[in-house]
Amino acid sequence: MSDTNGPRALLKRIRVWLIVFVVCLVLSGATAFPLVTELRLLDSALTGWASPAADLLPGLAEWIHRVRGGVAAADGQAPYLLYGTDWLAFAHLVIAVAFHGPYRDPVRNIWVVEFGMIACVGIIPLALICGPVRGIPFWWSVIDMSFGVIGILPLLHVRGLIKRLEALRPAQSGRP
8 A cells, every 4th residue: 555645656646737737837938929820819709609609798799899800910010029929938938848857756856836925926016017007908917817816826835845855865765
C-alpha cells in the first residue's frame, strides 16, 4: 500500500498540477496568435448557433462585434499593431517554459511558482488601471481579472504541496 502523503505521492501531485497549469498557460497564450480568425468565428457564432447566449448577454455580443471590427481594421490598415499580441503569446509560452524548473525540482525552484503567483496578483491592478484607460468595459476587466484569481488557486495549492515536500526531504534523504 502506497503512502498518499509520502514524498513520491507529493511529487506526483505537484507535477500533475504543474502540467495542468502549464497547459492552460500555453493555451491562453496560443490563442493570441490567431486573434483575427478567432474573433471572426466568435462574432459569427454569436449571430448564428450561439445566438441564445448573445440574447442572454447582449453586452457581450456587442463588445465582441466591436472588438472584431477594431482588430480587423488594425489587421487591414496597421497589421504591425497585432505584433503586440504575438509578443503576449510569446510571453505566455516563455513563462510556461519556466515551470519546467519546479517540475524537475519543486523545492529548489519554488520561486518560479511564487513568481507565477505574483504575476496572477498583478493582473488585478493592471486590469483596473489599464481597462478604463483603454475604454474596456468593467465587466470585461472582471473577466480578465478572473484569470489571475483562477490562475493563483492551483499555484497556491502547488506551493503548499512543495512546502510539505520540503518538510519531508531532510528526514527522508538527508539532503539540505
